[in-house]
Amino acid sequence: MVSDVDGRGARLAQPSWKDPRLLVGILLVLASVASVVALVGGADKTVPMYVARDTLVVGQPVNAGSFDTVRVRLGDVDGKYFSPRDALPGHAVAVRMVPKGELVARSSIGATDALDRKPASVTVAEPLPKEVVVGSRVDVWVALPDERNGYKEPELMLPGAEVAALTSASMALGAGKTTQLMVLVTDAQMPKFLGAIANKAKVSVVWNPGALS
Structure with a gap:
C-alpha cells in the first residue's frame, strides 16, 4: 500500500458537486432523457x-x-x-x-x-341496380307525355346527379314497389326538372359509375 507523508493510507478524493466533469455528465443524461421523451411524445401526438x-x-x-x-x-x-x-x-x-x-x-x-345543389324527389317504378345507394351518381331520364296518351322520346335531364336519399314503398293492391330518391339538382336544372314532374313525365334512373363524385 502506498503511504502518504503522514504514514496513513491514501484515500480516494470524494467527488464534488463543483467538479465540471460531474456537471457535464448530468447534463448529458438529462439531454438524452429529454430527447427520448420528445421522440415518444411526438410519435404519439394525437x-x-x-x-x-x-x-x-x-x-x-x-x-x-x-x-x-x-x-x-x-x-x-x-x-x-x-x-x-x-x-x-x-x-x-x-x-x-x-x-x-x-x-x-x-x-x-x-x-x-352555400348550397349549389338542392334535393329534389324522383319516384321510379323500375327496380334499381344495387349500386344505386346514397352518394352514388345516376343519370335521370325524363319522357314527357305526348298527345296520344303515350310518351315522347326520353331526354337526359339530370346527368350524373348525386343520390342524397332513397326509400322503397309498396304500391297499392300488391302491384309492386316504387323507389323514391332524393337527387341533388342545381338551380339552373331545377325549373325544367320540376316542370317535367308537374306534367307527369315518366322518370327513369340509370346508374352512372363514370360520373365524378
Whole structure:
C-alpha cells in the first residue's frame, strides 16, 4: 500500500458537486432523457377530431350532436377538418356527403346559402341496380307525355346527379314497389326538372359509375 507523508493510507478524493466533469455528465443524461421523451411524445401526438355519427347528406342540418369524437394523428393537415374546438357556422348544413365514421372536412360543412345543389324527389317504378345507394351518381331520364296518351322520346335531364336519399314503398293492391330518391339538382336544372314532374313525365334512373363524385 502506498503511504502518504503522514504514514496513513491514501484515500480516494470524494467527488464534488463543483467538479465540471460531474456537471457535464448530468447534463448529458438529462439531454438524452429529454430527447427520448420528445421522440415518444411526438410519435404519439394525437388530437380530438369530429367524425360523422351517421351519414350526412347534402342539405342536412348539422350540429355538435351530428358527430362523434376520435383521436387521430393528422400532422399539418388537421386544420382542414373540424374538431370539438371549432365553432360550426350559423344554420350549418352539409354541403357535401360525409359517410358515417369519416372525418368531417371543413369544406363539407357550410351555411344554407352555400348550397349549389338542392334535393329534389324522383319516384321510379323500375327496380334499381344495387349500386344505386346514397352518394352514388345516376343519370335521370325524363319522357314527357305526348298527345296520344303515350310518351315522347326520353331526354337526359339530370346527368350524373348525386343520390342524397332513397326509400322503397309498396304500391297499392300488391302491384309492386316504387323507389323514391332524393337527387341533388342545381338551380339552373331545377325549373325544367320540376316542370317535367308537374306534367307527369315518366322518370327513369340509370346508374352512372363514370360520373365524378
